[in-house]
Amino acid sequence: MSxxxxxxxxxxxxxxxxxLAEKLYNPQKPMENRVxxxxxxxxWQFLPPVxxxxxxxxKSHEILQPGVIKYKSQTGEVVYAVRCxxxxxxxxxxxxxxxxxxxxxxxxxxxxxxxxxxxxxVTDEEKLRALLEDLKGRKMPGGSYKYPVGGTGASVTNIxxxxxxxxxxxxxxxASGVVKAIMDxxxxxxxxxxxxxxxxxxLACCLNxxxxxxxxxxxxxxxxxxxxxxxxxxxxxxxxxxxxxASCPLGxxxxxxxxxxxxxxxxxxxxxxxxxxxxxxxxxxxxxxxxDGEGDGLALVVGGxxxxxxxPPTFSKVVIPFIPNEPPRWPTTVKWIKKILxxxxxxxxxxxxxxxxxxxxxxxxFFELTDIPFTWHLIDDYRLAYDTYRTSVHFKFTSHVExxxxxx
Amino acid sequence: MGEVKKHxxxxxxxxxxxxxxxxxxxxxxxxxxKKKQACFDIMGQMELSYxxxxxxxxxxxIVGVFGYGGGVIGRYSDQQEMFPSIWAFHTVRxxxxxxxxxxxxxxxxLCDMWDHRGSGIVNFHGSTGDIILLxxxxxxxxxxxxxxxxQLKMDLGGSGSNLRTPECCMGMSRCEWSCIDTQDIIYELTxxxxxxxxxxxxxxxxxxxxxxxxxxxxxxxARSDFSVIGTWRDKIKIxxxxxxxxxxxxxxxxxxxxxxxxxxxxxxxxxxxxxxxxKCMFWDEGQKKLYINDAExxxxxxxxxxxxxxxxxxxxxxxxxLMGAKAPILDGAQLSTVIIPFMKLEPPYDxxxxxxxxxxxxxxxxxxxxxxLGETIQRIGLNRFIVDVLGLKPxxxxxxxxxxxxxxxxxxxxxxxxxxxxxxxxxxxxxx
Ligand code: HEM
Ligand code: HEM
Ligand code: SF4
Ligand code: SF4
Ligand code: SF4
Ligand code: SF4
Numbered sequence: 001m002s003x004x005x006x007x008x009x010x011x012x013x014x015x016x017x018x019x020l021a022e023k024l025y026n027p028q029k030p031m032e033n034r035v036x037x038x039x040x041x042x043x044w045q046f047l048p049p050v051x052x053x054x055x056x057x058x059k060s061h062e063i064l065q066p067g068v069i070k071y072k073s074q075t076g077e078v079v080y081a082v083r084c085x086x087x088x089x090x091x092x093x094x095x096x097x098x099x100x101x102x103x104x105x106x107x108x109x110x111x112x113x114x115x116x117x118x119x120x121x122v123t124d125e126e127k128l129r130a131l132l133e134d135l136k137g138r139k140m141p142g143g144s145y146k147y148p149v150g151g152t153g154a155s156v157t158n159i160x161x162x163x164x165x166x167x168x169x170x171x172x173x174x175a176s177g178v179v180k181a182i183m184d185x186x187x188x189x190x191x192x193x194x195x196x197x198x199x200x201x202x203l204a205c206c207l208n209x210x211x212x213x214x215x216x217x218x219x220x221x222x223x224x225x226x227x228x229x230x231x232x233x234x235x236x237x238x239x240x241x242x243x244x245x246a247s248c249p250l251g252x253x254x255x256x257x258x259x260x261x262x263x264x265x266x267x268x269x270x271x272x273x274x275x276x277x278x279x280x281x282x283x284x285x286x287x288x289x290x291x292d293g294e295g296d297g298l299a300l301v302v303g304g305x306x307x308x309x310x311x312p313p314t315f316s317k318v319v320i321p322f323i324p325n326e327p328p329r330w331p332t333t334v335k336w337i338k339k340i341l342x343x344x345x346x347x348x349x350x351x352x353x354x355x356x357x358x359x360x361x362x363x364x365x366f367f368e369l370t371d372i373p374f375t376w377h378l379i380d381d382y383r384l385a386y387d388t389y390r391t392s393v394h395f396k397f398t399s400h401v402e403x404x405x406x407x408x
Numbered sequence: 409m410g411e412v413k414k415h416x417x418x419x420x421x422x423x424x425x426x427x428x429x430x431x432x433x434x435x436x437x438x439x440x441x442k443k444k445q446a447c448f449d450i451m452g453q454m455e456l457s458y459x460x461x462x463x464x465x466x467x468x469x470i471v472g473v474f475g476y477g478g479g480v481i482g483r484y485s486d487q488q489e490m491f492p493s494i495w496a497f498h499t500v501r502x503x504x505x506x507x508x509x510x511x512x513x514x515x516x517x518l519c520d521m522w523d524h525r526g527s528g529i530v531n532f533h534g535s536t537g538d539i540i541l542l543x544x545x546x547x548x549x550x551x552x553x554x555x556x557x558x559q560l561k562m563d564l565g566g567s568g569s570n571l572r573t574p575e576c577c578m579g580m581s582r583c584e585w586s587c588i589d590t591q592d593i594i595y596e597l598t599x600x601x602x603x604x605x606x607x608x609x610x611x612x613x614x615x616x617x618x619x620x621x622x623x624x625x626x627x628x629x630a631r632s633d634f635s636v637i638g639t640w641r642d643k644i645k646i647x648x649x650x651x652x653x654x655x656x657x658x659x660x661x662x663x664x665x666x667x668x669x670x671x672x673x674x675x676x677x678x679x680x681x682x683x684x685x686x687k688c689m690f691w692d693e694g695q696k697k698l699y700i701n702d703a704e705x706x707x708x709x710x711x712x713x714x715x716x717x718x719x720x721x722x723x724x725x726x727x728x729x730l731m732g733a734k735a736p737i738l739d740g741a742q743l744s745t746v747i748i749p750f751m752k753l754e755p756p757y758d759x760x761x762x763x764x765x766x767x768x769x770x771x772x773x774x775x776x777x778x779x780x781l782g783e784t785i786q787r788i789g790l791n792r793f794i795v796d797v798l799g800l801k802p803x804x805x806x807x808x809x810x811x812x813x814x815x816x817x818x819x820x821x822x823x824x825x826x827x828x829x830x831x832x833x834x835x836x837x838x839x840x
Contacts, residue, residue, distance in 0.1 A: 002592060002595055002596055002599070002755070008511040008513050008514060009514075009561055011559065011560075011561060012511065012513035012514040012517055012560075013513050014559075015517075015520075016517050016520035016521055016524070016555075016559060017559065018520075018524045020554070020555070020558060020559060021550075021551035021552075021554035021555045021558070022551065024554050024558060025550050025551060025554045027550070030474040030475075030550075031474075033554070033558075034474070034475070034554075034557075035554075035557030035558060036475055036476070036557070036563075036606070037563065037602035037603065037606060038557060038561060038562075038563050038602075039503065039563050039595075039598050039599045039602055040503040040504060040505050040506070040562065040563060040595070040598060041505045041514065041561055041562060042505070042595060043505045043506035043507060043509055043581075043591045043595055045511070046505055046509040046510050046511050046514070047509055047581055051509075051581050051582065055580050055581060056580035056586070056589070058580075058582060058583060058584035059584055060584055060663075060716045060717045061583075061584065061663055061716055062660065062663050062664055062716075062717075063663050063664040063665055063667070064664070065667070066667075066668070069663075071582055071584075079582070081582065085428065085429060086429060086532065087428075087429045087430065087431040087434065088431075088531050088532060088533075089431045089435075089529070089531055089542075090429075090431060090434050090435075090529070090530060090531075090532065091434050091435055091437070091438035091447070091528050091529055091530070092438070092519035092520075092522050092523055092528045092529075092530060093434070093437065093438045093441065093442075093519075093528075094434050094438075095515055095519050095530065095532065096515075096516060096519055098512075098515070099512035099515050099516050099519075100512075102512045103512050108511050108512035108513060109509065109510070109511055109512075110509075110510055110511075110512065110515075111507065111508050111509040111510065111578070112508040112510075112532050112533060113508070113578075114575075114577070114625055114626050114627070116532070116533070118532070140424070140429065140430050140433035140434060140437070141424070141433055141437065142424030142425055142430055142432075142433045143424075143425060143426075143427075144424070144425070144426055144427055144428055144429050144430040144433060145427055145428070145429060146429055146434075147429070148427065148428070148429065152665070153662070153663070153664065153665030153666065153667070154662075154665050154666050154668075154669075160535060161535075162535065164463075165453075165454050165457035165458070165463050165464070166450065166454055166542070167465065167483060167497070167499060167542055167543075168463065168465065169463060169465040169466060169467050169468065169483070170463070171463050174454075174457065174458070176431050177420075177423055177454075177458070180423050180426070180428055180430060180431065180432075181423070181426075183428035184425075184426030184427060184428045187426075187427045187428060190428075192668040193664070193665055193666055193667045193668040193669070194668040194669040196666075198665070204735075207735075207736055208735060209735035209736060209741075210534075210535050210536075210735075214630065214735060214736060214741040215627065215630040215743070246777075247778075249739065282467070286466070286467030286468065289467075291462045291463055292462065293460050293461035293462050294461075296461060296462070306624050306627040306629060306630050307622070307623050307624055307709070308622035308623070308624065308629075308637075308707075308708050308709060309622070309623065309708055309709050309710050309713060310683055310684075310685050310708055310710045311685065313624070313629050313630060313743055315741055315743070325461040327419055327457075327458035327459075327461065328419040328420065328422040328423050328458055329422065329423075350666060350671045350679065351662075351679065351683060351710070351714075382740065383739060383740055384740065
């Protein structure tokens with residue numbers, strides 16, 4: 001076992017010195033004073049003492065109310081964890097306020113979850129009440145809660161998401177803004193336990209999917225719908241043509257020699273009929289931009305999960321192939337997500353995840369109940385598509401089926 | 409600091425209302441207080457993206473710190489005149505402490521550093537797990553690195569074709585189901601593989617994630633090339649009194665996860681026995697006793713999740729090692745597939761490290777450029793990867809079902825007499 005530092009390193013209680021780095025770093029001698037490969041701080045120093053004492057000795061837990069989990073140890077000690085949503089994209093002042101709360105109630109200790117929630121830990125009920133009261137009162141100037149408590153049990157917890165327009169060069173949609181719009185509308189489900197099981201939402205702003213959206217109960221994926229542009233003047237200079245050609249999973253890119261202002265240039269041509277708009281060429285080559293305000297938008301995928309509980313982990317499936325970007329609040333996207341969530345909530349059995357519920361009732365029934373139009377886009381024609389064909393006569397006669405009598 | 413230039417952002421401002429924490433309000437608040445032009449400019453550029461429905465970041469840009477091949481992502485605005493203070497807006501990935509526990513003293517100091525050297529905007533956390541510091545200029549990168557190393561005892565995370573920052577669930581720090589010490593494993597691996605993390609030498613990215621039990625809270629099976637999921641191979645531990653308390657309604661099923669809806673009284677038959685995927689459980693109503701045929705249990709965690717005061721994973725604990733998950737680019741998404749059904753994991757985890765070295769050696773030699781491990785495995789065949797590359801025994805646990813086609817690539821040495829035959833001899837038996 002690695003050595004466990006008991007308390008936070010004393011270096012953290014020394015104030016930040018904004019002039020130190022300039023004294024240590026010498027551009028002429030970059031190896032001077034260089035500290036490398038030290039790795040992350042040891043986790044043990046950041047565990048509250050009660051967690052250190054009971055590490056590996058936990059006995060059971062109970063969710064006292066949405067967002068509040070009580071853990072009991074074999075040693076008899078208890079700890080209460082209070083889970084709060086965060087925007088994930090935030091300022092240092094927002095983090096400082098978390099520090100202030102942690103100092104006031106938790107001796108400075110705090111933790112973040114996989115899904116961008118922040119958790120505060122206290123050991124007695126009185127502190128717990130005071131903490132919850134305090135959190136409720138903290139609001140942004142525009143009225144939103146800073147640290148809403150919830151996200152436990154059969155709820156919609158915080159949305160795992162990506163960068164979007166704040167930082168990335170390939171997005172087909174924004175991330176933080178869409179998440180804000182969705183969570184505003186689903187807020188009551190974050191703060192309650194009224195769903196049949198937990199519902200995990202995720203958002204990725206392009207098919208690279210920085211985040212586990214492909215295994216979520218309901219997820220949003222940004223997609224492009226126009227083939228890449230080809231900038232003949234620049235391409236040869238900024239891209240490795242063989243790499244660009246190899247980057248296309250469908251072999252849609254061919255080398256070409258073109259004339260630009262009377263000069264012969266090496267470039268490429270895209271067979272647009274083969275393009276599936278994945279954007280991989282742009283990742284490899286800046287002279288093939290793919291984003292387009294009209295072409296880009298969102299797809300909704302549902303029914304995936306990660307946990308092994310009852311049924312194995314599964315991929316999410318596309319149910320709405322395209323919704324246009326509608327900033328700032330993406331009303332159509334939000335409307336469909338809420339509808340799917342509520343139809344699920346009304347129809348699923350206790351413990352049934354979205355995907356388990358759909359497996360039981362059948363996809364045809366899912367489309368009927370949700371009124372989502374079933375279009376040709378939803379029938380797979382990529383690799384392994386055959387696995388999704390219906391190769392039995394087991395199906396339900398939903399409203400989709402018209403009896404065929406004449407066939408010309 | 410002089411006067412700041414603010415931009416009209418009616419679309420962004422719309423995201424200040426509503427109950428969910430508003431990043432717009434927060435960033436503006438901070439910008440006003442600290443008079444940060446970069447924050448006003450980033451909001452201005454986002455407003456433009458909201459109007460045009462297109463990103464305004466240029467493609468990539470390679471920047472970094474001396475001696476490292478990753479950890480910083482270069483970013484430049486394509487609206488340099490309108491938003492001069494974010495003309496460069498690079499991202500720094502900082503390796504998070506395992507399971508993301510912190511002390512305020514460390515966080516505050518990191519915040520002070522980022523106020524001084526960057527935009528003051530952060531992500532807690534990126535989807536791989538790092539602390540993401542969003543927005544600085546090239547000239548600050550070395551100083552940031554020196555501040556991290558000298559004043560914060562922190563280091564950069566991974567980016568590019570290397571080991572990405574490993575990540576784990578909260579494990580033993582708070583969860584009674586963790587069958588392995590997820591945090592210690594992640595710490596040990598991260599420290600052992602600093603070179604792999606900082607200096608890209610792989611065909612593509614490689615992710616390691618560790619979950620303590622099959623609930624897989626860190627989504628290891630969906631997101632990591634190398635997924636470690638805690639499990640046990642003896643009997644589920646049962647406290648029969650507590651089971652009776654659930655049946656009697658004294659304890660809330662699933663730790664109270666369903667408290668805001670009336671699902672009727674707890675019905676152990678309907679909610680546990682019948683939902684057990686292997687049908688290996690039996691509730692004896694007369695004896696008021698729960699029986700589990702543990703040999704048939706596939707450790708899905710359902711019964712344990714429903715009755716956390718009564719059931720626990722057994723004592724013979726270890727992990728399943730799975731490999732190959734990835735997002736859809738390019739051949740479609742993959743989940744990790746079972747490679748080692750049960751591995752004991754004790755410090756210093758040499759068995760795990762050796763396995764990783766073996767996988768990397770092969771992948772670095774035979775993986776194609778930008779080919780994730782899962783794709784390499786598919787290309788050469790799972791059977792060859794398990795048997796020839798790793799030297800493991802093929803097991804029924806490796807597949808959901810055996811193949812349905814008999815198109816088997818027999819090896820010559822498996823066939824009696826080999827493949828060299830004499831056609832003249834053949835024709836003696838079978839005249840043409
Ligand atoms: C002792 C019981 C449990 C504890 C302490 C626990 C703890 C956690 C925590 C702290 C997170 C991160 C939450 C967040 O970021 O909001 C999480 C996420 C998750 N949990 Fe659990 N959990 C428990 C039970 C379960 C159960 C019963 C399941 C499934 C049936 C489950 C499946 C998951 C999944 C799939 C995630 C999300 C992973 C991701 O996508 O990031 N957990 N869990
Ligand atoms: C230039 C644009 C990109 C930006 C700004 C970007 C940004 C990020 C960031 C900040 C993270 C979180 C990192 C962390 O926590 O350490 C991330 C994770 C990720 N990125 Fe990207 N990324 C980009 C391009 C790509 C590309 C080209 C791919 C795939 C081909 C990709 C796939 C992923 C995946 C799969 C994850 C993590 C998923 C997980 O661990 O759950 N990204 N990205
Ligand atoms: S999902 Fe795509 S667009 Fe979004 S941050 Fe990742 S690479 Fe960028
Ligand atoms: S977007 Fe994808 S499919 Fe289309 S040309 Fe580029 S790489 Fe090929
Ligand atoms: S994966 Fe298992 S051990 Fe880890 S936090 Fe989740 S429930 Fe607990
Ligand atoms: S863990 Fe799952 S398979 Fe095993 S007994 Fe419990 S419900 Fe059945």
